[in-house]
Amino acid sequence: MDKLPRWADIALVPFINLALALIVSGLVVALIGQDPFEALAIMVNGAVGSSYGWGYTLYYATNFVFTGLAVAVAFHASLFNIGGEGQAQLGALGVALVCLAVPWPHWTLALPVAILGGALFGAAWAAIPAYLQARRGSHIVITTIMFNFIASALLVYLLISALKAPGMAPETVRFPEGARLPTALEVFGAIGIPFSRTPLNVSFIVALIACWGVWVLIWRTRLGYEIRAFGRSEPAARYAGISPFRITMLAMLISGGLAGLMAVNAVMGEQERLIQDNVLGAGFVGIAVALMGRSHPVGVLLAAILFGALYQGGAELEFETSVPREMVVVIQALVILFTGALDGMVRSPLERVFLTFRKQPKPGLAPETRP
Amino acid sequence: MTEPAIELKGISKSFGQVQANRNISIRVMPGTIHGIIGENGAGKSTLMSILYGFYKADSGDVFIRGTRTEIPDSQAAIAAGIGMVFQHFKLVQNFTVLENIVLGAEEGPLLRSSLARARKLLKQLSDEYELHVDPDARIEDLGVGMQQRVEILKALYRRADILILDEPTGVLTPAEADHLFRILQGLKREGKTVILITHKLREIMEVTDTVSVMRRGEMEATVNTAETSPEELAELMVGRKVLLRVDKAPATPGDVVLEVENLSVRDDAGVERLRGVSLRVRRGEILGLAGVAGNGQSELLEVLGGMREGRGRVTMNGTALDLTGARSDARTRRQRGIAHVPEDRQREGLIMEFHAWENAGFGYHDDPRFNRGLLMDNEALREDARAKIARFDIRPTDPWLTAKSFSGGNQQKLVIARELEREPDLLLIGQPTRGVDIGAIEFIHEQIVALRDRGKAILLVSVELDEIMALSDRIAVMFDGRIMGERTPGETNEGELGLLMAGITETDRDHSVAEIEANLARRAGKTA
Structure with missing residues (x-):
């Protein structure tokens, strides 16, 4: 018997978390002398009040879906991959190399190869910490976070040497026209629906497919079954003949590959060249997204859209009012704090509430909880 | 008539929908060894946890030596003279025996006086009750039997006169168990009250004066040990002839x-x-x-x-x-x-958060029967689980329940069904x-x-x-x-096997208890 009904676990807990975060944020906004309700209205309106707002919200959400799925897959194997940032940066390198290698005639040809390139590079970057964990017992949290710094340094080095475009900026040349992904403006325009000019592009569809793919992987394939079993109990996995080495490697390769896919959206779809700061913290937001989405693809998608809206709404807030930029970051951080770190604060009282409303035991159920 | 050392009146406790204790009343007279017996999940541990202040009863009263007593935490239990020896010892491995005994009950900021008092007490107790332990030995160098004695000494140092032992013989050889029982008899002679929680009928018959039988959270009966038989107790525990x-x-x-x-x-x-x-x-x-x-x-x-x-x-x-x-x-x-029913079904044999149907194929999940190309055939797994549940009478019969919602016996049946049915x-x-x-x-x-x-x-x-x-x-x-x-x-x-279990072969015929203990301590020292 699970402690909470499914709907409460999936919907009620995140909702209360979010509400608490917004209340505290409102207090903070009020403290600096602004009207919290007006701020909220600006944020909501800015994020989802127009096709412009939606475009940006979903563009950010696309990034967070990829990094969120990356963290979620590793979570199922009980591996805490906080290297999404570095894996996405390496993914960016992979995507850039693909886009620059060939004068692509059309995006439909470039996209699949770029997906492959981003995933391969991201996976390769995750493979080293995975191997160190599986064979040498080096803790994956430590190694993946250190690999973020190495990835960043490596990218800077490449951008001031081998890959540098003529000029001052540490960046590559622009990708060829044939590697440009259609934006929402173009896609909707083709069927006669007006849409604002935003960075939202076809990568969003790739993100949706990735959600579906992760769902199939985790709940329908043998590998997913083994990943979940290993994640719940390593001794049980060994008992069942599931190789801890194999699962650690595969789960991290898939995780890194998903993080790497983020570059398809950010680098290929928006920046259209490789720049130094191409991930912009999405790797870390992915952790909050996976936590809030309870490592389920649907939850990840919804949480990613929420965080996308926060990013976009926060930008509007900064633009429209005198709420300083730092305050927007505070609000985002509060949401992460309440949904991620303080989850238990809401969960355990709620479990008690639900337990009190339960009826008498069914025969045959475990009758005793030991201290 | 003397006051009971402990009297519980109408204790009830439920965890959400599970009623672990239902209206339990029990009297334990001072200077007796009282057994509490019942199957796993009968509510023995919950009852003792209430007595020791880990849980708060939903209703009912606790009387210690005739006075109604609130026990909100274990400090209060200790103050009321209750000592508890847990199934899993709570000792600091790299501390000495003395340090462990004093731990948490130090008198003043400096350890000297407490250690001295403990040393004196230890000397006195070891003479009185055969509770011999080297006060300066490190816990990690002691065998389990010795460690258990340290736990008992810890309780006595805290001036406990009511001692609760939770499944104390699970980790002991028969000889060590016998020695423990002699210690308990000694404590009883000194007027201490002992409550012995166990599921082993033999121990109850051997050492207790009175015995209470619990079943499904209720107190079935309290009888004088001399007037009952293992068969009767088993029947009371299970509710039918066994x-x-x-x-x-x-x-x-x-x-x-x-x-x-x-x-x-x-x-x-x-x-x-x-x-x-x-x-x-x-x-x-x-x-x-x-x-x-x-x-x-x-x-x-x-x-x-x-x-x-x-x-x-x-x-x-x-x-x-x-x-x-x-x-x-x-x-x-x-x-x-080779099929394998592992020792620890909750850690190894089952994934506790998995549904019964996912567990029913665990380890055999690469069987072509359960797979369709790259995907698993979940319907086939569920079908197979339903068949196993029916054949091995696993209850409840719902394959969608997670493994942790089943009782220990039904979890084990699920594992055994899975491992046996491949012949x-x-x-x-x-x-x-x-x-x-x-x-x-x-x-x-x-x-x-x-x-x-x-x-x-x-x-x-x-x-x-x-x-x-x-x-x-x-x-x-x-x-x-x-x-x-x-x-x-x-x-x-059992005697012969017990000696072998303590590492004594027929070649050393002259096997005193001290020798067995020395042997066990040697082994513990080696493996530590």
Whole structure:
């Protein structure tokens, strides 16, 4: 018997978390002398009040879906991959190399190869910490976070040497026209629906497919079954003949590959060249997204859209009012704090509430909880 | 008439929908040993946790020596003179005996005076109650029996005169258990009150004055031990007549199925856990491995089951098994016809958060029957689980429940159903009935014997000597990673096996208790 009904676990807990975060944020906004309700209205309106707002919200959400799925897959194997940032940066390198290698005639040809390139590079970057964990017992949290710094340094080095475009900026040349992904403006325009000019592009569809793919992987394939079993109990996995080495490697390769896919959206779809700061913290937001989405693809998608809206709404807030930029970051951080770190604060009282409303035991159920 | 040392009146406690204690009343007279017996999940531990201040009762009152007492936490319990010896000891391994005894009850900022008082008390107690322990020994160098004495001393140092022991003999050899009982008798003579929680009928009969039987959260009866019998107690515990023996025909052993030669294993810390074990199991026989927990039985099962690497030679139906490398895994073992019911079903045998149907195929999930190309055939898994649930009478019958919602007995039936139904040539089975209620024990024993009668080989590991005696056709005793000797159930007794379990062979005839203890302490020191 699970402690909470499914709907409460999936919907009620995140909702209360979010509400608490917004209340505290409102207090903070009020403290600096602004009207919290007006701020909220600006944020909501800015994020989802127009096709412009939606475009940006979903563009950010696309990034967070990829990094969120990356963290979620590793979570199922009980591996805490906080290297999404570095894996996405390496993914960016992979995507850039693909886009620059060939004068692509059309995006439909470039996209699949770029997906492959981003995933391969991201996976390769995750493979080293995975191997160190599986064979040498080096803790994956430590190694993946250190690999973020190495990835960043490596990218800077490449951008001031081998890959540098003529000029001052540490960046590559622009990708060829044939590697440009259609934006929402173009896609909707083709069927006669007006849409604002935003960075939202076809990568969003790739993100949706990735959600579906992760769902199939985790709940329908043998590998997913083994990943979940290993994640719940390593001794049980060994008992069942599931190789801890194999699962650690595969789960991290898939995780890194998903993080790497983020570059398809950010680098290929928006920046259209490789720049130094191409991930912009999405790797870390992915952790909050996976936590809030309870490592389920649907939850990840919804949480990613929420965080996308926060990013976009926060930008509007900064633009429209005198709420300083730092305050927007505070609000985002509060949401992460309440949904991620303080989850238990809401969960355990709620479990008690639900337990009190339960009826008498069914025969045959475990009758005793030991201290 | 004297006041009862402890009186509980109308105690009820529920955890959400589960009622662990229902209107329980009990009186324990001072200077007696009172047993509380019941199946796992009958509510014994919950009741004692309420008495010790871990849980708060929903309703009901606690009277200590006639006074109504609130026990909000364990500090209050200690202040009321209640001491508790837990099943799992709560000792600091790298502290000395004295330091552990004083820990948490130091008087003042400097340790000197407390340590001195403890040393004096220890001297006095060891004379009075045979509670001999070296005050300056480190806990990690002591055997389990000794560690348990330290726990008792800890309680006495805190001036407890009511002592609660929770399943105290689970980790002891019969000789150590006997010694513990003598200590308890000594405490009783001094006027202390002892509450002994156990599921072993034999201990109740041997040592208690009165016994209370719990079943499904209720107090079934309290009787004078002298006026009852194991059969009556078992019936009260289960609520129906139970067979305390296993009915089985003599074995008709056939060819050797499993042959183990000179098998050695080191654990992750590099300590040798198996030191050259050799044994054989034939078709149609049950080889029982007796021994106190932690003497290498677990490692033996793990190596044979493919969960751990080893050195030596193991053949299965005449062909050698890989003991190291990729082909030494559990999957390969299963393909070779070895099924394994692991000792710890909650940690190894099941994924507690998985549905019953996911668990019913666990370990066999790569069977083509459960797969359709790259995807798993979940419907086939569920169908298979439903069949197992029906055949092994697993309750509740819903394959969508998670493993942790089943009782211990039903969890074990699920594991056994999964492992038995492939008709393996060899069954490795560890602690088949640990934490399983008596009703399910009968069923599980029947299944094991039936498998033997179908001509399969069975290697049984259990720390319950009664179980080993009842099921085995041959008994091998393990001590310190070695096989100490082999006996036939009809030609041996618990005393003889107990000595072997303590590492004493027939060559040293003159076996005093002190010698056994020295032996155990030596072993503990070596493996620490």
